[in-house]
Amino acid sequence: MDNGQHTHIVKYSTFVWILIILLVLTFSSVAITQLDLGVYTVTGALLFASVKSVIVLMYFMHLKFDKKFYAIMMAGIALLLTSVIIVTFLDYLYR
Amino acid sequence: MNNHAHIDEHRDDEGAKTGMWIFIFTELLLFGGLFIVYSVYRYLNPMAFHLAAEELDVVVGTVNTVILLVSSMTIAMAITSIQLKNKKLTLILMGVTILLAIIFMVNKYFEWTGKISHGIFPGSEILHQSSQGEILFFGLYYAMTGLHALHIVIGVGFIAYVMWLVKTDDVKHDDYVILENSALYWHLVDLIWIFLFPLFYLIT
Amino acid sequence: MIETHTQDTTPSFLEYKGRFKGLMGWIFSTDHKRIGLLYLYSMLVFFSVAAILGLLMKLELIAPGKTIMGAQTYNSFFTLHGITMIFLIVVPGLPAVFGNFFLPIMIGAKDVAFPKLNLVSWWIYIIGAFIALSAQFMGDGAPDTGWTFYAPYSFKTGTNMLPAVLGAFILGFSSIVTGINFIVTMHRMRAPGMNWMKMPLFPWALYGTSWIQVLATPIVGVTLLMVVLERTLQIGFFDPALGGDPILYQHLFWIYSHPAVYIMILPAMGVISEIIPTFARKTIFGYTAIVVSTLAIAFVGYFVWGHHMFTSGMSGVALYTFSILTFLVAIPSAIKIFNWVATLHKASIDLQTPFLWALCFLFVFMIGGLSGMVLGALSANVHLHDTAFVVAHFHYIVFGGTGYAFFGALHYWYPKMFGRMYDKSWANIGLAMFFTGFNTLYLPMFYLGMTGMPRRYYDYVDKFHGPNIISSLGAILMIVGLIVIITNLVRSARYGAPAVKDPWKGKTLEWTVASPPSLENFDEIPTVTDHPYKYE
Numbered sequence: 012m013d014n015g016q017h018t019h020i021v022k023y024s025t026f027v028w029i030l031i032i033l034l035v036l037t038f039s040s041v042a043i044t045q046l047d048l049g050v051y052t053v054t055g056a057l058l059f060a061s062v063k064s065v066i067v068l069m070y071f072m073h074l075k076f077d078k079k080f081y082a083i084m085m086a087g088i089a090l091l092l093t094s095v096i097i098v099t100f101l102d103y104l105y106r
Numbered sequence: 107m108n109n110h111a112h113i114d115e116h117r118d119d120e121g122a123k124t125g126m127w128i129f130i131f132t133e134l135l136l137f138g139g140l141f142i143v144y145s146v147y148r149y150l151n152p153m154a155f156h157l158a159a160e161e162l163d164v165v166v167g168t169v170n171t172v173i174l175l176v177s178s179m180t181i182a183m184a185i186t187s188i189q190l191k192n193k194k195l196t197l198i199l200m201g202v203t204i205l206l207a208i209i210f211m212v213n214k215y216f217e218w219t220g221k222i223s224h225g226i227f228p229g230s231e232i233l234h235q236s237s238q239g240e241i242l243f244f245g246l247y248y249a250m251t252g253l254h255a256l257h258i259v260i261g262v263g264f265i266a267y268v269m270w271l272v273k274t275d276d277v278k279h280d281d282y283v284i285l286e287n288s289a290l291y292w293h294l295v296d297l298i299w300i301f302l303f304p305l306f307y308l309i310t
Numbered sequence: 311m312i313e314t315h316t317q318d319t320t321p322s323f324l325e326y327k328g329r330f331k332g333l334m335g336w337i338f339s340t341d342h343k344r345i346g347l348l349y350l351y352s353m354l355v356f357f358s359v360a361a362i363l364g365l366l367m368k369l370e371l372i373a374p375g376k377t378i379m380g381a382q383t384y385n386s387f388f389t390l391h392g393i394t395m396i397f398l399i400v401v402p403g404l405p406a407v408f409g410n411f412f413l414p415i416m417i418g419a420k421d422v423a424f425p426k427l428n429l430v431s432w433w434i435y436i437i438g439a440f441i442a443l444s445a446q447f448m449g450d451g452a453p454d455t456g457w458t459f460y461a462p463y464s465f466k467t468g469t470n471m472l473p474a475v476l477g478a479f480i481l482g483f484s485s486i487v488t489g490i491n492f493i494v495t496m497h498r499m500r501a502p503g504m505n506w507m508k509m510p511l512f513p514w515a516l517y518g519t520s521w522i523q524v525l526a527t528p529i530v531g532v533t534l535l536m537v538v539l540e541r542t543l544q545i546g547f548f549d550p551a552l553g554g555d556p557i558l559y560q561h562l563f564w565i566y567s568h569p570a571v572y573i574m575i576l577p578a579m580g581v582i583s584e585i586i587p588t589f590a591r592k593t594i595f596g597y598t599a600i601v602v603s604t605l606a607i608a609f610v611g612y613f614v615w616g617h618h619m620f621t622s623g624m625s626g627v628a629l630y631t632f633s634i635l636t637f638l639v640a641i642p643s644a645i646k647i648f649n650w651v652a653t654l655h656k657a658s659i660d661l662q663t664p665f666l667w668a669l670c671f672l673f674v675f676m677i678g679g680l681s682g683m684v685l686g687a688l689s690a691n692v693h694l695h696d697t698a699f700v701v702a703h704f705h706y707i708v709f710g711g712t713g714y715a716f717f718g719a720l721h722y723w724y725p726k727m728f729g730r731m732y733d734k735s736w737a738n739i740g741l742a743m744f745f746t747g748f749n750t751l752y753l754p755m756f757y758l759g760m761t762g763m764p765r766r767y768y769d770y771v772d773k774f775h776g777p778n779i780i781s782s783l784g785a786i787l788m789i790v791g792l793i794v795i796i797t798n799l800v801r802s803a804r805y806g807a808p809a810v811k812d813p814w815k816g817k818t819l820e821w822t823v824a825s826p827p828s829l830e831n832f833d834e835i836p837t838v839t840d841h842p843y844k845y846e
Contacts (some may be wrong), residue, residue, distance in 0.1 A: 016707070018189060019183075020186055021186055021191045022186070022403035023183055023186055026179050026182050026183050026186070029179070030176065030179040030180065031153045032176060033175050033217050034172060034175060034259065037168065037171050037172065037175065038168075040304060041164060041168055041308065042259050044247070044304070044308040044309070044310070052308075052309060053304075053309055054291065056304035056305075056308045056309065057304060057305075059304070060300050060301050060304050061305070064297050064300050064301070067128075067178065067293055067296060067297055067300065068293075068297070070182075071178050071179070071289075071293045072290055072293045073286075077123075078120075080124075081124075081127050082133065084127070085127075085131075088134055088135070088249065088525070091135075091140070091525065091612065092134070092138045093612075094613065095138070095139070095565060096142055096145055098563055098613055098616075098628075098631070099142055099146065099565075100145075100146075100149070100166070101625065101627050101628040102557075102561070102616070102624045102625045102627075102632050103146055103149055103150070103624060103625070104625070104627075105148075105625035105627040105628065106243075106623075106624070106625040118423065118498055118499075120498065121423050121494050121497070121498040124493070124494050124497055125423065125490050125491075125494045126426060128489075128490045128493055128494070128524055129490055131491075131524060131525065132486055132524050132525070132527070132528045133528070135525055135526075135528040135529055136528035136529075136531055136532050137531060137532075138528070138529065138564060139528065139529040139531075139532035140532055141566075142561075142562065142565075143536070143547060143562070146555070146558055147553070147554075147555075150555070151476075151553065163752075190375065228539075228543040228544055228545045228546070229543055229544040229545075234552075236551025238546075238551075238552060239553060241546045241552050241553055242546060242547070242552070242553045242554065245545035245546050245547060245552075246547075248545070249536070249539060249545060249547075253532075253535075308364065
């Protein structure tokens with residue numbers, strides 16, 4: 012194609028595999044939060060959520076096959092939001 | 107509205123996609139604002155959030171998560187099938203996506219009406235007698251899932267519009283960036299739900 | 311460069327006849343130049359209203375006690391003055407007017423990436439403006455919270471807050487759409503040969519600005535949405551009675567609104583970086599340093615929001631962190647000042663009106679920036695918080711920075727935009743009056759603030775009377791100066807001498823096309839080989 016878009020056709024089977032992985036992660040996160048892990052429940056649940064979101068971004072949203080710019084910016088946004096939350100917590104943690 | 111028709115409309119698919127991605131960043135930070143509020147109030151009221159989350163049904167939440175993940179796969183597959191020039195399959199896959207979205211909304215409807223019939227809604231008597239943490243939890247629950255549901259409705263509209271374009275062959279195997287953009291938008295809805303689900307249903 | 315007096319045969323964008331005629335040909339035009347002018351005209355209207363409100367407030371303060379208005383009127387006046395100036399003029403100002411008009415031309419493109427979206431963003435702007443301003447005339451009285459809508463007062467007050475908050479929310483969309491449009495334009499549509507490090511500095515400034523617009527505006531969007539929900543549904547986000555934390559509102563509000571200050575000032579710095587090399591006839595000193603400091607300001611500026619909240623009751627750790635970060639963000643701003651001054655060193659300066667505006671900018675921006683350092687220091691801030699000192703500081707930055715750059719840009723690009731020259735002597739007289747009035751107005755406020763006069767009161771004790779008289783007289787002189795400047799520009803659009811392609815001997819691409827440019831800007835897309843400011 013001549014309009015700057017390079018084509019990368021992802022196989023149907025890839026998507027099916029990705030879905031299976033995502034479902035397994037979902038059920039594991041439900042299972043793990045049923046256990047009593049104390050303060051680590053939220054950490055565990057968020058860890059699973061982060062892994063799932065990375066998979067969705069890389070495969071469903073084609074970041075793996077697209078220009079690096081999008082992936083870098085996406086990482087930057089995640090970092091920005093995390094930093095803003097951390098800086099906000101400098102107030103709440105020590106108030 | 108295009109009052110200088112003689113300019114040849116230049117087509118820039120990569121540019122359209124860049125625009126969509128930046129818009130997605132915007133959306134992420136829109137929800138980001140709510141996530142900041144959530145994390146602060148959760149930190150300030152850990153027990154109340156814990157208790158309030160038990161009011162929510164993990165099964166309904168899990169079912170809705172599965173629905174969104176599957177719909178995300180079908181819309182991603184729709185791009186593959188349009189690249190392979192399979193118009194019929196593209197339409198089917200997009201139709202399935204919309205169908206799943208509607209099922210999600212129906213679930214949400216029953217969940218919300220269930221809560222409201224129990225008297226749990228912002229400004230209600232029962233909620234005002236609960237602890238402050240619970241008021242905040244349900245305030246955030248309605249605001250965040252409500253804003254998410256609004257995005258689902260917009261996403262359904264967007265995908266339905268692109269379906270029409272596929273049907274009329276305005277979106278083809280060599281010109282499908284709007285389909286990609288609608289899919290990106292749909293994945294965004296999925297992405298946000300991936301975080302909403304554990305934060306509201308799984309922290310008991 | 312060869313100077314030519316013959317205009318191209320293709321009609322200019324001002325004369326071009328599209329599908330619609332007259333006014334419709336403007337408000338439905340997707341031409342970036344016409345959209346830029348649409349913003350200019352709408353802003354001129356809003357600016358006149360807000361400036362008159364400001365003048366009336368200064369007249370109220372000319373003597374203690376009630377002079378021309380009561381407390382409630384004064385409260386609604388400073389609220390409307392703030393909302394209009396911030397959300398309708400200074401935040402969208404330079405990007406929407408000069409960004410729209412000149413960004414595509416300066417990077418050698420025929421239009422922005424999404425022309426229709428560009429028109430939509432103007433319409434969103436107008437709709438948002440009318441909703442925000444409608445709050446003044448409908449319901450239970452004009453909003454009286456100040457432009458910051460601080461919780462919990464913003465949902466407790468009986469005045470008509472909803473339209474004002476919703477209007478600001480909608481205006482955010484306009485800002486985001488413009489930002490997306492500019493980023494994509496710069497990524498995809500630069501002329502062949504123009505790599506990133508050959509891009510002129512005004513586009514670079516717009517690039518940094520656009521990213522802040524895209525990444526900060528949604529936070530205030532969702533915050534304002536929460537205020538709306540709070541008022542309509544009593545959700546309790548910021549209501550202490552329901553467990554909410556009003557200070558969290560301040561956090562969220564300033565997470566946007568501090569970067570918004572950089573939305574205001576970055577394009578202003580970009581304009582100055584264009585004007586100075588043109589009239590110094592010299593390559594700008596340290597192009598790379600300016601680019602890097604632009605991006606550094608955009609980034610660090612995201613993390614200094616807490617310095618608006620030093621007296622709010624934040625934790626000590628947060629106070630120190632925000633104070634240090636505030637001092638850090640001053641470094642890249644100072645780098646730019648050094649670059650501009652170094653550019654002037656051993657230059658053969660052509661003292662034209664736009665250059666005088668740039669010099670005045672340097673003067674007032676230095677005062678504004680250094681007084682910001684005073685406020686960034688924790689101990690001084692506790693004393694000066696919410697006094698007239700703060701008002702003087704941000705007027706030196708926002709009006710002195712962005713406002714001077716706006717008028718500088720207007721005088722610099724006026725020949726290109728309208729194809730005519732303005733009367734230089736009247737322009738200089740107007741500037742002299744404006745500059746004198748400006749400093750007479752705001753300098754006494756530094757003194758008043760230090761001696762303890764609080765902001766946002768229609769009344770004061772007798773000991774503040776003297777400086778207030780001087781300040782109010784300065785306001786009158788400044789307004790007269792503004793009238794001279796604007797009248798001169800409006801008159802010259804009709805009667806001025808026709809402008810040549812390159813009246814200032816500039817080197818960037820906009821000076822290679824006709825004045826005013828044709829509909830498609832370039833007959834043939836240029837190929838760029840040199841750096842933008844190659845004078846030697």
